[in-house]
Amino acid sequence: MVKTYDELKPETKRIIEEIRKIPYGQVSSYRDIAYRAGLINGARQVARALHGLSEAHQLPWWRVIRSDGNIALHEPERSEQIQRLKAEGVKLSERGRFVPGQKR
DNA sequence: TTCATGACCGTAG
């Protein structure tokens, strides 16, 4: 059984809200989301939350990447994420790496 | 309760 929004822990709700705020065509990192949600070292929590709740809560999970600019997912989800980002006009290098504009 | 695991992170070589 999947939990409803109201059954989630407060921190998890904040994480979800922050992810929803990421604007179209832009990406954010697990770490940034954690900080904005008030969790100092909560990057792993963010990752876990996304892993389990992305589709159930309509989250733009593809806009969340690792703080070093790499995609965290393994194939085949990895390819899907790259495709979705591309569709929003996000730039990425050949090897599937993002943002060379700002490293970390 | 202990132990392993992971959609992570930062530093060092």
Place this chain on the structure above:
DNA sequence: ACTACGGCCATGA
């Protein structure tokens, strides 16, 4: 740019 390593911490076995 890439790998290795230690640290981090919620989760589940």
